[in-house]
Amino acid sequence: MSKYLVNKFLFTVDRDPELVERYRADPGGTVDWWEAERANVILNLPTGERSTWLTFTEEERQALATHDYPKLFELGAHNFLTLTLFIAMFERDYDEPLGFQLEYARRLSHFALPYPDIST
Amino acid sequence: MATVAAVIASTHHPFYYRASTSTSAGRPPFADEWVAKIDAFRETLTRARPDVLVMVGSDHFHQLWLDNMPQFLVGKAPFYDANYYNEEREFGLPRMFLRGNEELSAYLLREGLDAGFDLAFSNELRIDHSVTCPLITLRPEADLPIVPIYTNIFAPPLPQPRRFVELGKIIRQLVEAWPSELRVAIIGTGHLSLELGGPRQFGSHGPDPEFDRKAVEWIASGDLKSALAEVSLDSLWLPGNATHGFMDFMLMMGVAGENVAADYVDSLDLFHTMEAYFTWYPEASR
Numbered sequence: 001m002s003k004y005l006v007n008k009f010l011f012t013v014d015r016d017p018e019l020v021e022r023y024r025a026d027p028g029g030t031v032d033w034w035e036a037e038r039a040n041v042i043l044n045l046p047t048g049e050r051s052t053w054l055t056f057t058e059e060e061r062q063a064l065a066t067h068d069y070p071k072l073f074e075l076g077a078h079n080f081l082t083l084t085l086f087i088a089m090f091e092r093d094y095d096e097p098l099g100f101q102l103e104y105a106r107r108l109s110h111f112a113l114p115y116p117d118i119s120t
Numbered sequence: 121m122a123t124v125a126a127v128i129a130s131t132h133h134p135f136y137y138r139a140s141t142s143t144s145a146g147r148p149p150f151a152d153e154w155v156a157k158i159d160a161f162r163e164t165l166t167r168a169r170p171d172v173l174v175m176v177g178s179d180h181f182h183q184l185w186l187d188n189m190p191q192f193l194v195g196k197a198p199f200y201d202a203n204y205y206n207e208e209r210e211f212g213l214p215r216m217f218l219r220g221n222e223e224l225s226a227y228l229l230r231e232g233l234d235a236g237f238d239l240a241f242s243n244e245l246r247i248d249h250s251v252t253c254p255l256i257t258l259r260p261e262a263d264l265p266i267v268p269i270y271t272n273i274f275a276p277p278l279p280q281p282r283r284f285v286e287l288g289k290i291i292r293q294l295v296e297a298w299p300s301e302l303r304v305a306i307i308g309t310g311h312l313s314l315e316l317g318g319p320r321q322f323g324s325h326g327p328d329p330e331f332d333r334k335a336v337e338w339i340a341s342g343d344l345k346s347a348l349a350e351v352s353l354d355s356l357w358l359p360g361n362a363t364h365g366f367m368d369f370m371l372m373m374g375v376a377g378e379n380v381a382a383d384y385v386d387s388l389d390l391f392h393t394m395e396a397y398f399t400w401y402p403e404a405s406r
Contacts, residue, residue, distance in 0.1 A: 011185065015204070017205065043185060043187060044187065078181070079316055080362065083317030083321070088206065098391075105318070105323075109319045110319075115357065119277060120186055
């Protein structure tokens with residue numbers, strides 16, 4: 001279980017316009033590339049000073065690679081990070097204002113309180 | 121000594137800028153009422169004639185990240201760039217450039233540390249919409265120097281609600297003791313009940329109107345006793361999964377003072393969230 005790494009993926013993709021488009025178009029390939037090349041980069045350090053221990057679980061990798069945001073919610077990914085990135089990727093596909101946001105709520109409607117823990 | 125010219129607490133709604141500036145077909149039906157309320161709210165700051173703004177908000181995973189997360193942080197820089205690519209993308213917010221007041225930042229850091237708050241600091245801070253939204257609503261000229269204070273309402277583990285209140289009280293005491301002739305407005309924004317990235321998001325009202333009703337009453341009357349008795353880190357999950365932003369309102373209740381009623385109270389029931397606006401004038405009670 002690596003909620004932190006899932007959040008790090010969402011965070012680093014969301015802040016990079018090219019990565020947002022790449023993840024939309026090729027989620028599996030983007031997740032594989034990111035885990036191999038970026039997962040262990042410490043964001044405030046030169047790339048030579050990397051971590052060596054961060055990997056996704058198979059469940060996390062699969063959820064990210066299939067854009068499965070209800071599963072990410074279940075796994076305790078940070079709700080704000082997931083929402084922001086998925087709006088960036090999919091709001092454009094809906095004609096009505098807030099169309100995607102309401103679909104997002106509907107797909108999470110089976111969750112009751114307490115929600116999965118987002119602590120890292 | 122400095123004068124606390126106004127204490128202001130409000131929600132920060134990133135859609136206000138787009139709603140208020142859109143024209144014709146794209147203008148939402150609630151925009152005119154919202155703009156009228158904001159115009160009236162803005163006047164409560166304008167009439168206080170502030171020279172400098174202490175701005176309490178919370179970074180939304182922009183510059184502050186989980187590899188190094190401060191609980192309370194004071195910006196100490198001569199300037200602040202503001203708003204981010206993803207806020208431009210989602211909310212249409214403009215890039216902004218703000219002056220700082222390093223003297224007040226340094227003073228609050230030194231005296232805050234000595235008063236028992238181990239505040240983090242940043243000498244290069246890019247500000248996000250938690251601070252720029254209230255500037256857009258209250259001071260769109262963005263012509264006054266600011267001192268940003270960031271709180272962690274976002275990435276658990278969070279500080280307890282009482283620490284937000286205590287920090288607010290200390291900020292008020294320190295500003296009043298600041299050896300300066302300037303008029304300082306202390307402005308903070310948070311949320312009432314709010315759900316983001318969960319099943320209750322973007323409903324026709326905020327996710328918990330009953331919590332919102334109570335919260336507005338606590339803030340308007342300065343009822344810290346009830347707020348602290350009913351609010352805990354666990355309980356704030358219930359009204360909505362982003363409701364911990366209410367702790368920034370509790371901080372501002374600490375600034376305003378226990379049982380001090382607000383001089384100006386307004387609210388607006390919008391889709392998705394209840395908007396609420398409060399202003400106190402400490403000078404009038406002196």
